Amino acid sequence: MRQVISEYKNHKDVTILKKKPMILHSPKFSNIFLWLSILVIIFLGSCSIIPGWITPYTPTTMQADQILQAPSFKHLFGTDYFGRDVFSLVVYGSRASLLVGICAVLVSSLVGSALGMIVGYIGGFMDVIFMRIVEIIQTIPSILLALALAAAMGPSFVNLVIAITISAIPGYARVMRGQILSIKNRPFILASRSIGTPSYIIFLKHILPNSYSPLIVMATNGLGTAILTSAGLSFLGLGVIRDIPDWGLLLSQGRNYLTAGWWIATFPGLAIALFVLAVNIIGDSLRDYFDPKKRIE
Amino acid sequence: MLKLLINRCCTALFVLFGSLLAVFSINYFLPTDVVDSLSASNASNPEIAENLRKELGLNQPFYTQFSHYIIGILHGDFGASAIDGEPVIDKIITQFPATLSLTLTSILIAMIVGLTLGVLAAVHQNTVIDYVARVIGLFGISMPTFWSGILLILIFSISLGWFPAMGSEGFSTLVLPSITLGLVGAGFIVRVVRNSMLEIISENFIQTLRAKGLSERMVIYRHALRNALIPAITIIGVIIGDFLGGTVVIETVFARKGIGRLVADAIIAKDLPIVQGVVFFTAIFYVVINLLVDISYSVIDPRIRRQIGR
16 A cells, blocks of 8 residues: 555655756756856955956046046946946946945944854843844844944944944844754754753753754855845945945946946946855855755755 | 734834934034035125024923924924924925825836746746846846936937926926836836746645646636735835835936935935925835735735734
């Protein structure tokens, strides 16, 4: 009987669950996206490290005879209303945009997950209070919170990072707390405790290695969110003011010239979208990689 | 059910109080206040500024200011704008309809696109439909709204001239911003629905239903979708809350009225009463939406209903 059922199940599996493959049905397809994303990240990353090697122009040079030129081979992304080369502006602007995002993600994921781990591990009253605070922070939409904090502290690099960090911390803390809660009462932890292992060793050797994977996935996707938030704040005029504008500010400046030159606003936005897209694809791949169910497949 | 409602309402009151306290403290500990931003434009002398502070009650200690504010709210008084003296509640009421209509139309678009594509993608896993849905999902969550909005303006209002690029009067101004926001929401919903559908479809009870000879359509739409809806509703609740308070960027792009713009301008001008009023307002909505989400769980899932009934 059991054999019949399992045969039936297998039969069903083949006919219904796995419908006939169509084009693009190949595991390599998503790999192509992954590799493209890695290339995008490497390219935009090197833009921010060695911008001078990538573009022939300096972004601050204003050529009065070359105002509002459409994209061409001479100026890949065209020129803006000051005669600045938009491609160079985007390349040089990557540093400001990426740095804020990376710093914000590093700080918020470390602080957030540490808080989440501590309250999750200790539990009790502290956990209740902490979760209420997280709930309160989350009632305020994150862009609004970042906006209020950024406006309150004034425009500077550190303040911008702090503003984005504070609005992102509750998410990390929540996920990490949940992860710890689901692990800390598993039999192998109880077994370890019953033979007298000290708490900190249980924490470092058993709980930590079993709970970091969602954090990595979340931090990867969080990098995309952080860059979107920082670009959004710049767009609203609360970013860091430098001689070389970042992507968000470039976009908001180009918005005033939409009818005169579509390229000024389009390309900085494309850079943001490409970077965030690449980061999200890598995040998805990491999640699949860490997912034990998918690994069996 | 009643117990759930009472419990949730108590938590809600606590959360509302907390968010008010949080915003109040951010604003209280600011290095500058509204008097500074007023006197920067009028170049008035410090004596007048000091008098103005006294008049607005800004020189009182934290707890006095906060308790005054709370007592005011309990009497239905949200204070007045520190800049033009107009009552906060009036300002919110005039601005809110624009934000509400934008939120509702975007969430409608997001739900239609997100649920349909999410279900189709899971049913036809690893086919073209699935890839299209996944790409839309990724684009939705990755594209900055201030960029996709500008692209839509470039294409549909500057090149084609179909819809107006800005303003908040009439239905035609609503189209582009709600597509922009709807795409973001659709991105989140597609991803959640696809994942939860895939999980449900591989469960044993679905096999049983098929073995009983139910039509594939009944299996998917009657049984699988219903089970996959819970995470979808959770994310829809989060998205509505985020849209209501977080439309500040989209309202700037399309030069619309709305509470997002209102609060952003108020934050920059340090107009404390308006910021608090709007945050309080959105927090109320957030709490109400979360309550509705919790109730809808029990409508959809009999197991949860039974648990609450007990």
